[in-house]
Amino acid sequence: MRRFWFIPGLILPIFAWLSYFPLHVASDQMSDSGEKTQQSAEKQQMDIQIPPPPFSEGIFPCSECHADMEVNLKRRKLVEFHEDIVLKHDEKNRWCMDCHDANNRDMLHSASGELIDFRESYKLCGQCHGPKLRDWKAGIHGRRTGYWNGRKEYLLCAHCHDPHSPKFKSMKPEPPPKKPGPIK
Numbered sequence: 001m002r003r004f005w006f007i008p009g010l011i012l013p014i015f016a017w018l019s020y021f022p023l024h025v026a027s028d029q030m031s032d033s034g035e036k037t038q039q040s041a042e043k044q045q046m047d048i049q050i051p052p053p054p055f056s057e058g059i060f061p062c063s064e065c066h067a068d069m070e071v072n073l074k075r076r077k078l079v080e081f082h083e084d085i086v087l088k089h090d091e092k093n094r095w096c097m098d099c100h101d102a103n104n105r106d107m108l109h110s111a112s113g114e115l116i117d118f119r120e121s122y123k124l125c126g127q128c129h130g131p132k133l134r135d136w137k138a139g140i141h142g143r144r145t146g147y148w149n150g151r152k153e154y155l156l157c158a159h160c161h162d163p164h165s166p167k168f169k170s171m172k173p174e175p176p177p178k179k180p181g182p183i184k
Contacts, residue, residue, distance in 0.1 A: 049146075049153045053118045060118070062105035071102045088165040090128075099124055099163075125157045132157075 065081070075095045078085065087094065101109040108116040108124050116124050126133030135141035142160065146152030157163070 049151065050119060050122075050156060051153065051159070053121060053156055053158050055118075060106070062100075066105040073097055073102060085164050088167070089163065119156075121156055121158055121163070125163075129157075 078096075087096075099108050101107045101115060104115060106118075108118060108121060110116055110124060111127055122133060122136060126136075132141050136154070136157070142157070143155045144152055157166075161168075
């Protein structure tokens with residue numbers, strides 16, 4: 001009997017350690033009508049607030065200018081309007097209409113054509129940047145404020161990254177701090 005004393009001493013700490021990590025798995029639930037519905041882990045999370053995207057002044061809603069314009073899907077350099085936007089985000093393979101919806105200019109769209117509100121643009125970014133989306137949801141990437149067990153606020157990708165040129169610009173480092181003199 002004494003030979004097996006280490007089994008409970010080894011297994012219990014392992015189960016305690018594993019139970020520390022929450023599992024985010026979709027669960028089956030019964031609706032009011034008795035039908036099984038599946039809730040995603042996103043819907044089960046606590047109250048998460050996301051501020052609106054950082055639009056430039058007077059640029060949104062896009063439909064104010066684009067409502068009467070004919071849609072031009074041809075890849076080209078913009079010269080009349082939005083000439084300040086220079087695409088440096090997989091520019092050899094991407095074009096404005098790969099993300100912006102041609103029929104509803106106030107929306108984005110996924111690769112499958114599903115409309116995405118600008119306030120949920122992380123879904124669009126996450127199609128190509130899946131590991132970053134996972135890290136953003138976990139609070140590892142990006143900025144999150146709030147409480148660990150309550151209301152949280154996440155910033156969208158566009159709050160930190162220009163969606164048309166997401167790489168941070170290089171910065172000149174500041175000089176090191178000066179060594180303080182003797183205390184008088």
